[in-house]
Amino acid sequence: MEEYKYLAIVEWGKNYIAKEHLQPNDRFLSEKELCTIHGVSRQTVRQALKCLENENVISRVRGSGTYVKNVAVQQSEQPKRVGVISTYFSDYIFPQIVTGIERVLNDAGIVMQLSTTHNQVYEEAQALRTMIANGVQGLIVEPSKSALPNPNMQLYREIKEQHIPLVFFNAKYPWSDFPYVAMDDEAAGEIVTNYLFDCGHQRISGIFALDDIQGHKRYGGFMKSCIAHNIRTAEKDVLWFATAEKSYIFKYARTKLLEMLVNSTAIVCYNDELAVNLLRFCRENDIKVPDDVSVVGIDDSKFSTLCDVPLTTVHHPHKVLGERVARKLIEQMSAPDDAHEDVIFHPELIVRESVRTFEKR
Amino acid sequence: MEEYKYLAIVEWGKNYIAKEHLQPNDRFLSEKELCTIHGVSRQTVRQALKCLENENVISRVRGSGTYVKNVAVQQSEQPKRVGVISTYFSDYIFPQIVTGIERVLNDAGIVMQLSTTHNQVYEEAQALRTMIANGVQGLIVEPSKSALPNPNMQLYREIKEQHIPLVFFNAKYPWSDFPYVAMDDEAAGEIVTNYLFDCGHQRISGIFALDDIQGHKRYGGFMKSCIAHNIRTAEKDVLWFATAEKSYIFKYARTKLLEMLVNSTAIVCYNDELAVNLLRFCRENDIKVPDDVSVVGIDDSKFSTLCDVPLTTVHHPHKVLGERVARKLIEQMSAPDDAHEDVIFHPELIVRESVRTFEKR
DNA sequence: ATTTACAATTTGTACATACATCCAAAAATC
DNA sequence: GATTTTTGGATGTATGTACAAATTGTAAAT
Numbered sequence: 001m002e003e004y005k006y007l008a009i010v011e012w013g014k015n016y017i018a019k020e021h022l023q024p025n026d027r028f029l030s031e032k033e034l035c036t037i038h039g040v041s042r043q044t045v046r047q048a049l050k051c052l053e054n055e056n057v058i059s060r061v062r063g064s065g066t067y068v069k070n071v072a073v074q075q076s077e078q079p080k081r082v083g084v085i086s087t088y089f090s091d092y093i094f095p096q097i098v099t100g101i102e103r104v105l106n107d108a109g110i111v112m113q114l115s116t117t118h119n120q121v122y123e124e125a126q127a128l129r130t131m132i133a134n135g136v137q138g139l140i141v142e143p144s145k146s147a148l149p150n151p152n153m154q155l156y157r158e159i160k161e162q163h164i165p166l167v168f169f170n171a172k173y174p175w176s177d178f179p180y181v182a183m184d185d186e187a188a189g190e191i192v193t194n195y196l197f198d199c200g201h202q203r204i205s206g207i208f209a210l211d212d213i214q215g216h217k218r219y220g221g222f223m224k225s226c227i228a229h230n231i232r233t234a235e236k237d238v239l240w241f242a243t244a245e246k247s248y249i250f251k252y253a254r255t256k257l258l259e260m261l262v263n264s265t266a267i268v269c270y271n272d273e274l275a276v277n278l279l280r281f282c283r284e285n286d287i288k289v290p291d292d293v294s295v296v297g298i299d300d301s302k303f304s305t306l307c308d309v310p311l312t313t314v315h316h317p318h319k320v321l322g323e324r325v326a327r328k329l330i331e332q333m334s335a336p337d338d339a340h341e342d343v344i345f346h347p348e349l350i351v352r353e354s355v356r357t358f359e360k361r
Numbered sequence: 362m363e364e365y366k367y368l369a370i371v372e373w374g375k376n377y378i379a380k381e382h383l384q385p386n387d388r389f390l391s392e393k394e395l396c397t398i399h400g401v402s403r404q405t406v407r408q409a410l411k412c413l414e415n416e417n418v419i420s421r422v423r424g425s426g427t428y429v430k431n432v433a434v435q436q437s438e439q440p441k442r443v444g445v446i447s448t449y450f451s452d453y454i455f456p457q458i459v460t461g462i463e464r465v466l467n468d469a470g471i472v473m474q475l476s477t478t479h480n481q482v483y484e485e486a487q488a489l490r491t492m493i494a495n496g497v498q499g500l501i502v503e504p505s506k507s508a509l510p511n512p513n514m515q516l517y518r519e520i521k522e523q524h525i526p527l528v529f530f531n532a533k534y535p536w537s538d539f540p541y542v543a544m545d546d547e548a549a550g551e552i553v554t555n556y557l558f559d560c561g562h563q564r565i566s567g568i569f570a571l572d573d574i575q576g577h578k579r580y581g582g583f584m585k586s587c588i589a590h591n592i593r594t595a596e597k598d599v600l601w602f603a604t605a606e607k608s609y610i611f612k613y614a615r616t617k618l619l620e621m622l623v624n625s626t627a628i629v630c631y632n633d634e635l636a637v638n639l640l641r642f643c644r645e646n647d648i649k650v651p652d653d654v655s656v657v658g659i660d661d662s663k664f665s666t667l668c669d670v671p672l673t674t675v676h677h678p679h680k681v682l683g684e685r686v687a688r689k690l691i692e693q694m695s696a697p698d699d700a701h702e703d704v705i706f707h708p709e710l711i712v713r714e715s716v717r718t719f720e721k722r
Numbered sequence: 723a724t725t726t727a728c729a730a731t732t733t734g735t736a737c738a739t740a741c742a743t744c745c746a747a748a749a750a751t752c
Numbered sequence: 753g754a755t756t757t758t759t760g761g762a763t764g765t766a767t768g769t770a771c772a773a774a775t776t777g778t779a780a781a782t
Contacts, residue, residue, distance in 0.1 A: 004735065030762065041737040046763085054415070062763045063744030079491050081474070090460035095451030102450075102477060111495055113442070114475045116463060130440050134472055306667040365765065391732065402767045407733085423733045424774025 005040055009048035012038070014057060017068055028058055028066040080110045082329060083131035086142040086169075087119040092273055093301045093318050097169070100322020101140060108330055110137075117144045119211075119243055125152045132164065138329045139166040145243075146171040146213040165332035169325045171213040172342075179332065179340030181325045185214045185298075188314040188347040189221025189268065192296040195312070195349055196266045197229045200358025201294065205237040205260045206268040207278070212243055215270055218298060222268050237264065250281050258285065261293050266355065272297035272304045272313055279307055279354070290356040300350050310352035317345045366401050370409035373399070375418060378429055389419055389427040441471045443690060444492035447503040447530075448480040453634055454662045454679050458530070461683020462501060469691055471498075478505045480572075480604055486513045493525065499690045500527040506604075507532040507574040526693035530686045532574040533703075540693065540701030542686045546575045546659075549675045549708040550582025550629065553657040556673070556710055557627045558590045561719025562655065566598040566621045567629040568639070573604055576631055579659060583629050598625065602635075611642045619646065622654050627716065633658035633665045633674055640668055640715070651717035661711050671713035678706045 013028075022028070029037070034045040049066060052058045060066045082105055089098050098114070105112050113136060115127035124144045131139060139159065143150075156176055159166055168180035196204050206222045209215030219238065226234035239256060241249045250257065260267070261282065269275035275297030282289050289295050289309050297304060297313040304311035317324075324343055332340070374389075383389070390398070395406040410427060413419045421427045443466055450459050459475070466473050474497060476488035485505045492500060500520065504511075517537055520527055529541035557565050567583045570576030580599065587595035600617060602610045611618065621628070622643065630636035636658030643650050650656050650670050658665060658674040665672035678685075685704055693701070 006735075032762085043738080044736060047735080049763095060763065061745080063761085064746075065762055079495055081495065089463075090456030095456045099451035099477075102475065106476065109491070111491055112475050114463065114473050115467065116460075130470070130472055134440055134442065303667075306664070367765075393732080404768080405766060408765080410733095421733065422775080424731080425776080426732060 005038070006044050006047040006051070009034065009038055009040070009045060010051045013048065013052055017057070022068045024068055026068045028068055030065060080137045080333075081113055081135070082110050082138040082140065083113045083115065083127075083134070083136040084140045085115050085117060085124065085127045085131070087117050087144055089114065089116055092271075092303075093299055093316055096318040097322040097325075100319035100324075101326045102322075103319075104323045104326035104330070108326075110330075119144045121145055121150055121152060125155060128152065128155050128159070132159070132162070136164070138333050139164060140169065140325055140329055141166060142169050143171045143173050143213070145211045146173055147216050148211050165329060167325055167329045167332060169321065174213070179328060179342055181321060181328055181343040181345075182214075183316055183321065183345040183347050185217035186221040186224070188298045189218035190225045191221070191347055191349050192268055192298060192312075192314055193222045193225035194228075195351075196268070196294065196296065196355065197225065199266075199294070199355055201266040202231070203237075203264045204231070204234065204266045204268060205239070205264040206234070206270075207239045207241065207249075207274060208270045209243045210240040215240075215243075218268075218270060241270075247277070250277060257281065261285075261287055264293060265358075266294035266296070269295060269297045272299045272301040272311060275311055275313070275354075276303050276307050279309055279311070283308070290354050294355040296355060298347075304350075304352070309354050312352045312355045313350050315348045315350050321345060366399070367405050367408040367412070370395065370399055370401070370406060371412045374409065374413055378418070383429045385429055387429045389429055391426060441498045441694075442474055442496070443471050443499040443501065444474045444476065444488075444495070444497040445501045446476050446478060446485065446488045446492070448478050448505055450475065450477055453632075453664075454660055454677055457679040458683040458686075461680035461685075462687045463683075464680075465684045465687035465691070469687075471691075480505045482506055482511055482513060486516060489513065489516050489520070493520065493523070497525070499694050500525060501530065501686055501690055502527060503530050504532045504534055504574070506572040507534055508577050509572050526690060528686055528690045528693060530682065535574070540689060540703055542682060542689055542704040542706075543575075544677055544682065544706040544708050546578035547582040547585070549659050550579035551586045552582070552675055552708055552710050553629055553659060553673075554583045554586035555589075556712075557629070557655065557657065557716065558586065560627075560655070560716055562627040563592070564598075564625045565592070565595065565627045565629060566600070566625040567595070567631075568600045568602065568610075568635060569631045570604045571601040576604075579629075579631060602631075608638070611638060618642070622646075622648055625654060626719075627655040627657070630656060630658045633660045633662040633672060636672055636674070636715075637664050637668050640670055640672070644669070651715050655716040657716060659708075665711075665713070670715050673713045673716045674711050675708045676711050677708070682706060 017028070031042050031045045031049065035042050038045070049058065049060065053060060056069055058066050059069050084098065084101055086094055086098065088094050102112055113131060113134065115131070117123040117127060121144050128139070150173055153175065156173070160177060166178045168176070168178055170182050172178065172180040193204060204226065206219065208219040208222075223234060237260065239249075239253060239260060241253070267278065269278055275295050278295055279289055282293065282295070287293055295311065297311050299316040300313045304313050328343060378389070392403050392406050392410065396403050399406070410419065410421065414421060417430055419427050420430050445459065445462055447455060447459065449455050463473055474492060474495065476492070478484040478488060482505050489500070511534055514536065517534070521538060527539045529537070529539055531543050533539065533541035554565060565587065567580065569580040584595060598621065600614060600621060602614070628639065630639055636656050639656055640650055643654065643656070648654055656672065658672050659677070661674045661676040665674050689704060
């Protein structure tokens with residue numbers, strides 16, 4: 001029961017196409033014919049046709065006529081797009097995380113748009129802006145430099161205001177108000193450190209990323225374990241580095257590093273990547289692992305089994321985490337839930353061969 | 362310079378908003394005012410306003426007036442999107458290729474949409490369809506099962522008809538008419554085999570992928586070298602496998618494989634992944650590499666240095682190839698060039714430790 | 723001070739007419 | 753038979769008029 005004539009004609013036209021089984025590029029009725037059929041003026045018919053044209057149901061060709069457009073276009077609406085922004089994706093554990101994300105999104109018929117920030121907030125801003133301008137229906141983001149002040153606060157606020165669902169993974173900005181999926185980084189730091197104490201180590205040092213919430217939390221777990229074991233001086237035995245310069249640490253902090261290796265029986269590394277590099281550094285400086293010094297990593301990356309001394313580390317859920325993040329986003333997209341619950345994976349120790357066990361006294 | 366009055370008013374209106382620095386939700390001129398300003402009928406003004414409304418420049422409220430919409434929307438037009446479809450992307454050399462693609466596209470301000478086929482033509486079809494429905498401006502595709510008949514021919518024809526630029530990498534379908542970027546696979550097969558002959562090997566076998574043009578070409582290079590060295594029986598010493606069952610070959614073709622390892626002094630592997638698996642198989646069966654048998658791979662993947670016997674292989678340009686593919690697509694997008702030239706990288710031998718050298722007689 | 727009624731303004735719908743422009747098929751020409 | 757011209761019919765543009773429906777401000781009534 002349409003109130004207006006032109007809207008009635010719009011509906012009538014759609015039904016007509018369906019009823020007559022008109023195929024794409026079939027000719028539709030002319031304006032004149034529609035006038036006589038509905039007993040209205042040509043202007044009214046034109047208004048109705050303009051509507052149908054805007055809705056992509058018909059296309060009109062001057063001098064020729066009105067034609068039916070691709071019906072498929074209207075039936076299967078554009079598949080949804082989701083933006084995935086991570087710091088890296090070709091190295092380390094990222095390919096596996098992204099594979100997990102891709103699998104779930106793909107199964108849900110969602111297209112994944114990928115961008116990397118190389119852990120630069122500027123690139124993060126650019127990626128976010130591009131994605132939004134691109135009309136993504138959701139965002140999966142791994143924060144860049146999550147522990148430092150972030151100039152993209154305003155952008156995230158806009159995302160919130162525009163009600164674009166967003167899920168963080170691995171870390172979240174402390175000031176942000178989006179759900180996140182990560183492993184319990186503090187527990188991970190605590191578990192490896194506890195394990196070292198259990199193996200009889202007493203002089204334990206740590207190397208952590210300073211610009212990254214994960215680094216802070218793992219450091220927190222490390223400290224928690226040290227304090228629980230009555231080691232109050234651990235704070236001094238920590239070396240901090242910025243993730244951008246992770247390869248430089250072995251050049252520019254060489255002295256401090258060597259000193260640390262001599263004075264400690266074990267080193268807790270921020271992650272496996274650092275640990276593997278440390279293993280190489282030890283080899284180059286004729287320090288035997290685990291005989292001279294023990295090394296533990298976190299993340300259970302592929303390299304931890306491939307390096308010359310298989311690395312004791314903490315399992316990161318990798319692919320499962322990716323899948324969970326994607327599912328979380330899909331949940332948020334279907335039912336925007338402001339009472340977002342975070343998903344935290346509990347880490348698990350993987351014992352390999354990079355830690356020496358001391359005799360119990 | 363507009364031919365039609367209403368189009369002139371559309372342009373005038375946009376300039377007016379810019380000139381007067383009208384903000385979103387500011388009131389625009391009423392229809393009556395525009396009539397007197399331009400000296401046209403109200404209908405003409407209305408047609409112009411309808412255009413501006415369709416372009417999202419203004420919004421009209423019955424009984425209230427016409428208002429300016431979000432200007433940001435119109436200024437920054439949607440960034441371009443490009444679809445990247447590869448067989449895998451989290452393993453082997455794919456992360457590096459995709460990283461190369463991503464870098465170039467990103468620099469060009471193009472968003473990358475990623476999908477993987479797992480070397481399944483069905484998934485390839487689905488990915489292509491989704492991408493097209495999504496309105497990508499270009500496609501980068503690694504063919505799936507490129508050596509077998511492909512049911513997606515029709516799809517590729519449609520892509521051609523719709524003039525969507527497309528570039529293949531690593532391989533191309535023999536019947537297709539798109540440019541591609543790859544390394545010279547035949548030369549790669551030839552180079553490693555030649556090297557084995559140079560090292561004094563005479564009994565050389567090969568293992569190749571049967572469903573993949575790269576496999577065929579590498580096999581071709583292998584055969585070329587064998588024939589050049591007057592080994593006419595090589596054809597019998599080839600084991601074929603389907604890429605999907607690459608891990609099964611070591612179970613189900615175990616007898617044939619062992620026989621081959623005993624009867625040969627060297628094995629040419631389709632790629633490094635297979636070679637690394639073969640190394641493990643040898644270790645498990647107490648066959649020493651390279652003392653008992655030599656193994657060569659192709660692709661120079663990361664694993665070729667990390668496995669216990671560093672692998673002699675052929676360098677694949679990885680990231681550079683990715684970058685070149687992306688640039689090729691951008692070329693095609695800016696200047697559709699039917700006289701598409703393929704880009705072929707010439708491979709280079711990387712000698713490591715998996716090949717034994719026989720004394721020259 | 724709040725409510726109510728009304729009027730003015732503004733956009734939306736509908737009809738009528740005239741001419742412009744383009745397409746395609748029919749007709750005329752070569 | 754092939755090419756050019758004509759012509760009918762289709763959509764596009766432009767103007768005019770009339771009324772409908774929604775918003776907003778004003779003024780009167782409560």
